[in-house]
Amino acid sequence: MSQALVKNAAAFQSALINWYDENARDLPWRVQPSLYKTVVSEFMLQQTQVKTVLPYFAKWLKSYPDFANLAQASEEQVLKSWEGLGYYSRARNLLKLAKEISAIPADEIPQDAKSWLKFPGIGPYAAAAVCSIAFSDQSAVVDGNVVRILSRMTADESSYTNSTEAAKVYRPLVQELLNRERPGDHNQAMMELGATVCHKNSPNCLLCPVREHCLGFEKGIAESLPKLAKIKFEDVTVNRAWIQKEGSILLHKIPANAKRMRGLHELPELAPLSIPVPSSTPIATRKRGITRYRITERIFDISPASLPNKIPEDYIWAKPDLIESLAFSGPHRKWIGELLAR
Missing domain, CATH: 1.10.340.30 (Hypothetical protein; domain 2)
Structure with missing residues (x-):
């Protein structure tokens, strides 16, 4: 020096x-x-x-x-x-x-x-x-x-x-x-x-x-x-579900034992709900970067009939007025607002 x-x-x-x-x-x-x-x-x-x-x-x-x-x-x-x-x-x-x-x-x-x-x-x-x-x-x-x-x-x-x-x-x-x-x-x-x-x-x-x-x-x-050294970015694709029933939207509350973002809400991923990725075009595609990850989020319109008979406890049905009071991870609140306004 x-x-x-x-x-x-x-x-x-x-x-x-x-x-x-x-x-x-x-x-x-x-x-x-x-x-x-x-x-x-x-x-x-x-x-x-x-x-x-x-x-x-x-x-x-x-x-x-x-x-x-x-x-x-x-x-x-x-x-x-x-x-x-x-x-x-x-x-x-x-x-x-x-x-x-x-x-x-x-x-x-x-x-x-x-x-x-x-x-x-x-x-x-x-x-x-x-x-x-x-x-x-x-x-x-x-x-x-x-x-x-x-x-x-x-x-x-x-x-x-x-x-x-x-x-x-x-x-x-x-x-x-x-x-x-x-x-x-x-x-x-x-x-x-x-x-x-x-x-x-x-x-x-x-x-x-x-x-x-x-x-x-x-x-x-x-x-x-x-x-x-240049950061080596990793590309990741996340497939999510947009599911509505009787004026409510299905949300996933990240559990307390999660390593990241516990207690926050997000649009649910397809895989944990055993929902296959549809062949149809997503209703929304969003890209964002987190640390070394370049993430592509694909959101599909999914029928409630595709859900398993029993939904795990960390999923909730939320009406728009409840959504306002919940804490969300990342830009999920914005995405929900955009999808509701379609």
Whole structure:
């Protein structure tokens, strides 16, 4: 890693923080900041863009203004409030965290990243982010944004399997560069730089406040860094049923023992109901991506007569007014609305 960057750490910190002070976006969790706002925002921002999070954050604060209020909510209520943000384990862990934090006297809540690692849903990145912002703990954050910035700053042309592997390599350098007088602002400035200037594609190098420290810019190779292995996508086809009876729609409630999305509702798949895939054209075909999967969802109009005599307990018949109150996985609510409007 670049010794020159470490040697000029003070100049790097100064340029970065001055830029942040003048250009930081006006985000709701930065207005009258609190530990609770910081935690909620960090959970929501995991693998989700700021523009997507903004409306959810505002509604969340109205429904659950603090840890104590959130701790009193049911998992079903929380999942319903989270609907559309995806990665629902974040919502469950946030609820668990609220329960644990609420049980701790305010003056005994730990203020260091290492202690926060014991809480549900808190990994090294979230622990450093929360504690540096809320408590000025001197812990540096390392994520994809930081990896991208420092790979360019150091002109690191090493090949990495993914950002997680690279983050382990960069962690010592990130900690060395941390502004210890303003660790929370420094971490947010790094996030801001990656989100608004040091883009994955077409970085705005001429607008970068720290480009004089960037070897990648100097060598003209910034845009090609970091060198991460390309994701190998897997194509998956899911066949689903659209079954109506007496004004109700058959839904599958994902059981409590499922690894993912338990407690959420979805249009049922054909196979678990022993319904063969029809030769007819689907009434709807939708494509979406989840992590490394490219999923094609095919929805077929199925007669209730095709159902087995006894439907398993995790299936329900729901009228449209009930559907409004249920929590759905992914875009299933949207699909149902589109199919009802045909």
